[in-house]
Each structure stands twice: as C-alpha cells, then as structure tokens.
Amino acid sequence: MEMVKTEWDKVKVRLRDEVGDAAYRSWLRPITFHGVNGGDIKLALPTRFMRDWVATHYAERIRTLWGAENPGVRTVEIVVGATRATAAPAPIPAQSAPSPVATQPAPVKAVAAKPAVCAPAAVVNGSAEADELGAQLDPRFTFKNFVVGKPNEFAYAAANRVADADTVSFNPLFLYGGVGLGKTHLMHAIAHHIRERNPGRTVLYLSAEKFMYRFIRALRHQDTMSFKEQFRSVDVLMIDDVQFIAGKDATQEEFFHTFNALVDQGRQIVISADKSPSDLEGIEERLRSRMACGLVADIHATTYELRLGILQSKAEQMGVIVPQKVMEFLAHKITSNVRELEGGLNRVVAHSQLVGRAITLESTQEVLQDLLRSSDRRITIEEIQKKVAEHFTIKLSEMSSARRSRQVARPRQIAMYLAKQLTSRSLPEIGRKFGGRDHTTVMHAVKKVEELKDSDQNFAEDVELLRRMLQG
Numbered sequence: 038m039e040m041v042k043t044e045w046d047k048v049k050v051r052l053r054d055e056v057g058d059a060a061y062r063s064w065l066r067p068i069t070f071h072g073v074n075g076g077d078i079k080l081a082l083p084t085r086f087m088r089d090w091v092a093t094h095y096a097e098r099i100r101t102l103w104g105a106e107n108p109g110v111r112t113v114e115i116v117v118g119a120t121r122a123t124a125a126p127a128p129i130p131a132q133s134a135p136s137p138v139a140t141q142p143a144p145v146k147a148v149a150a151k152p153a154v155c156a157p158a159a160v161v162n163g164s165a166e167a168d169e170l171g172a173q174l175d176p177r178f179t180f181k182n183f184v185v186g187k188p189n190e191f192a193y194a195a196a197n198r199v200a201d202a203d204t205v206s207f208n209p210l211f212l213y214g215g216v217g218l219g220k221t222h223l224m225h226a227i228a229h230h231i232r233e234r235n236p237g238r239t240v241l242y243l244s245a246e247k248f249m250y251r252f253i254r255a256l257r258h259q260d261t262m263s264f265k266e267q268f269r270s271v272d273v274l275m276i277d278d279v280q281f282i283a284g285k286d287a288t289q290e291e292f293f294h295t296f297n298a299l300v301d302q303g304r305q306i307v308i309s310a311d312k313s314p315s316d317l318e319g320i321e322e323r324l325r326s327r328m329a330c331g332l333v334a335d336i337h338a339t340t341y342e343l344r345l346g347i348l349q350s351k352a353e354q355m356g357v358i359v360p361q362k363v364m365e366f367l368a369h370k371i372t373s374n375v376r377e378l379e380g381g382l383n384r385v386v387a388h389s390q391l392v393g394r395a396i397t398l399e400s401t402q403e404v405l406q407d408l409l410r411s412s413d414r415r416i417t418i419e420e421i422q423k424k425v426a427e428h429f430t431i432k433l434s435e436m437s438s439a440r441r442s443r444q445v446a447r448p449r450q451i452a453m454y455l456a457k458q459l460t461s462r463s464l465p466e467i468g469r470k471f472g473g474r475d476h477t478t479v480m481h482a483v484k485k486v487e488e489l490k491d492s493d494q495n496f497a498e499d500v501e502l503l504r505r506m507l508q509g
C-alpha cells in the first residue's frame with residue numbers, strides 16, 4: 038500500500054510539471070487515493086463534475102505516468118466518493134518489463150460510486166482557500182444577535198429553516214429589503230449555523246460583486262473550468278447583493294448556469310438583493326424567474342418597537358448602560374435603517390466614554406446633530422400631507438384647496454406645522470406646497486397649532502402621534 042502511495046506521489050509531481058500550477062490545484066490536487074486491487078487503481082474526487090472532467094482530460098495521462106513508475110498498473114478508475122481507501126491494500130507486483138497488457142491502452146473508467154457523501158472540496162470549507170474564494174463571516178452576525186420583530190419575522194423564520202434543514206425545502210431562499218435592514222446579517226447567520234451544525238458541509242458566501250470579479254479573473258486566465266467547478270461543488274452557495282450583476286450579461290449567464298447546476302444537484306442556494314426578483318431591473322427574465330421560484334422573503338422597514346429592541350440588544354452586547362429615554366429618542370429619530378441606528382448608538386457611547394460623562398438626552402442630541410438633521414430631511418411635505426389627510430379622513434386635495442371649513446382647515450394647519458417641524462423647508466416653500474399660500478398663512482398655522490397643543494391635551498396627543506408615525 039505504502040509503495041503504491043509513493044508511486045502516486047511521484048505521478049502527482051510529474052503531472053504538476055506537465056499541466057502547470059493552476060490546473061493542478063483545481064483538478065489534480067483534490068484527487069485522493071481510493072484503493073487498489075491487483076493492477077487496478079481507484080482514485081477519488083469529491084464531485085461528479087470533477088470526476089468527469091478528470092476522467093476525460095487527465096486519467097489516461099495518469100495511467101501512462103503510473104505505468105512508467107510501475108508497469109503492473111493496468112487500469113485507473115476515477116470514482117466519486119469519500120477519500121478513504123476502500124479496497125484491500127494488495128501490492129501491485131512490480132515488473133521489470135512491461136507486461137503485454139500494460140502496453141495496451143488500459144481502459145480508463147469513470148465509475149460513479151453511490152451518491153457521494155462528498156469529501157470537502159479543496160476550494161471551500163473553512164480553509165485559507167475558502168476565505169480567498171468566499172468572504173469572511175462577521176462573527177457578530179448570528180441568529181442569536183438578530184432581533185426579531187414584525188418587519189423581519191418572516192425572513193428570519195425562512196433563514197432559520199434553511200440553516201436547520203438537512204434537506205433542501207425551498208430553493209433558492211431569496212431575501213430582500215432596503216439598505217441596512219439585516220440581509221447580510223441573516224445570510225451570515227445561516228452560514229454560521231450550518232458550519233456549526235455540520236462542519237463537513239461546504240458553505241460558500243460571497244457578494245455578487247466578488248462573484249463577478251472571480252469570474253472575470255477566470256476568463257482572463259482562461260481558467261473558467263476550475264471557476265465552474267469551484268462554484269458548482271459547494272453544498273450551500275450564498276450570494277449577497279445580487280442586484281450588483283444587473284446589466285452584467287456575461288456574469289449573469291455564468292450565474293444562471295451555476296444556479297441551475299446546483300439546484301439540479303439538490304444543493305441549497307441563498308440570495309439577497311435590495312428588491313424582489315420581479316423588481317430587479319437589468320437582470321434577465323430567465324434568471325429573475327429562477328430566483329423567484331423558491332421562497333421569497335422580504336425584510337420590511339423597521340418599526341419603532343423593533344428599533345428599540347435592537348438598541349437594547351446592541352447596548353447589552355457592548356456592555357453599556359444607556360438610559361431608556363435616550364434609547365427611545367434614538368429609536369424615534371433614526372428611522373432610516375439599522376446600520377445608521379447602530380452607528381448613532383456607537384457614537385453616543387464612544388463620546389461618553391471619551392469625555393468620561395454619563396449619556397444623557399442632551400449629550401445625545403449634541404453628538405448626533407448632523408445625523409438627526411439628515412434623518413429629518415428625509416420626510417417630505419408630500420408624505421406629511423398624505424399622512425395627515427389619511428388620519429383625518431379628508432381628501433389629499435384638500436391640503437391645497439381653498440376651502441376654509443374647520444373640518445379641512447385644521448388638518449391643513451397641522452400638516453403645515455409638521456412640515457415646519459420635520460423638514461428643513463422655509464415658510465414660503467411650505468406655503469407653495471399648500472396650494473400656493475402665503476408664508477404668513479403658514480406662520481399663523483404654526484402658531485395656532487402650538488396654542489392648541491398647549492390648551493388641549495387630546496389635540497397635543499393627536500399631533501404627537503402623527504409626528505411619530507411620520508418619523509417611522
């Protein structure tokens with residue numbers, strides 16, 4: 038047995054010299070010695086695709102080189118399968134002269150073993166090469182650290198299911214949602230979970246951008262076969278931000294084929310994007326429809342409750358105590374996305390630690406001045422008009438109409454007041470948006486609403502509610 042292995046080592050060295058480093062790394066290095074029976078050698082590769090490729094392109098050469106080392110070698114069989122030697126380690130009689138059989142081209146068979154429990158492909162599975170091929174996972178992005186609320190509970194449940202499942206139940210899982218709402222976090226969580234549960238499974242996570250970059254590099258080095266193999270031999274492929282390949286036709290084509298190959302083999306695919314498959318512009322129809330045929334789960338914009346929950350969880354993780362009032366304030370104010378919310382909290386905590394003072398509402402407002410202003414600017418006058426009209430069940434057109442009855446005039450004044458409070462528009466600008474009214478009318482409205490707020494508790498609560506709704 039040992040002798041056979043030594044022969045194999047020598048054959049590998051010769052092969053490497055002949056085919057060059059790149060091809061050797063992709064195709065030949067992953068070959069493992071599987072067994073020997075008389076003059077029949079068995080070598081194994083982890084996937085059927087690799088087996089076929091090597092059988093077609095290299096097996097004959099392997100047999101010839103091996104025959105040169107040991108003329109007793111008759112056949113070389115490439116199988117799909119585990120890396121362990123399975124046949125009896127019977128020595129091959131070394132012959133000084135080539136036997137008549139060995140001089141004939143020996144049959145090279147590609148024998149598919151039973152559906153393989155695949156050995157880890159050399160290119161993935163936590164090795165240095167995997168990290169080079171895929172992307173590093175953020176250790177903080179786990180299911181445990183993901184705060185679940187109404188807007189993301191479906192996506193969370195779907196991600197959990199994929200991570201926990203031993204068989205593929207829906208393929209692909211397509212997660213989508215706006216910027217900074219937790220898509221990447223969920224993707225990483227799936228990958229962490231699968232790797233923990235089953236370290237033998239090969240999980241490859243990378244951004245669509247990186248996928249494209251890899252593909253272009255393979256094209257440049259005329260090495261697309263090994264590119265294909267690398268991507269088509271994983272158990273779970275996760276591609277983040279797939280919208281990136283919009284308009285990139287060649288990459289889409291390659292991704293389409295990779296996608297199909299993996300689905301055909303019953304491998305899991307997880308994709309994320311900023312839009313649903315049907316809304317992804319610049320992506321070919323056939324790819325869009327493939328991406329939509331598994332489970333599509335969206336992550337909605339956050340609610341106040343979810344933001345508060347996330348802040349509490351982050352503060353806990355950081356091991357800092359942040360007054361409840363400050364968290365509520367942040368959850369009200371920073372509504373754009375979780376990334377900014379987290380950034381806001383980090384800044385407040387960092388500031389307090391640097392200056393050595395406790396976190397207060399005042400210090401928070403001061404530290405986050407710029408962020409708060411920019412999040413205020415996001416609310417438009419049109420949104421305010423719409424929300425106020427809905428709230429008081431009047432027509433949106435009444436916001437600009439000339440009617441003065443209290444029933445429409447009061448909501449209009451409230452909308453003007455909120456426009457002044459929540460946007461950075463000037464009084465004349467606001468006036469123009471309300472049917473071309475004069476800035477003094479807006480000023481009057483603002484004053485009136487302030488007076489009513491002071492004198493009428495119900496009214497004040499109504500306005501406060503509207504403000505909260507507008508701020509998300």
Ligand SMILES: Nc1ncnc2c1ncn2[C@@H]1O[C@H](COP(=O)(O)OP(=O)(O)OP(=O)(O)O)[C@@H](O)[C@H]1O
Binds near residue numbers: 178217220223347376
């Ligand atoms: N529900 C949540 N619980 C805890 N943290 C969250 C949650 N949602 C988002 N985050 C955090 O918000 C930040 C941004 O999330 P992530 O990077 O996953 O967003 P994304 O949707 O992938 O954004 P992009 O569209 O920019 O790719 C991360 O730090 C993430 O941990």
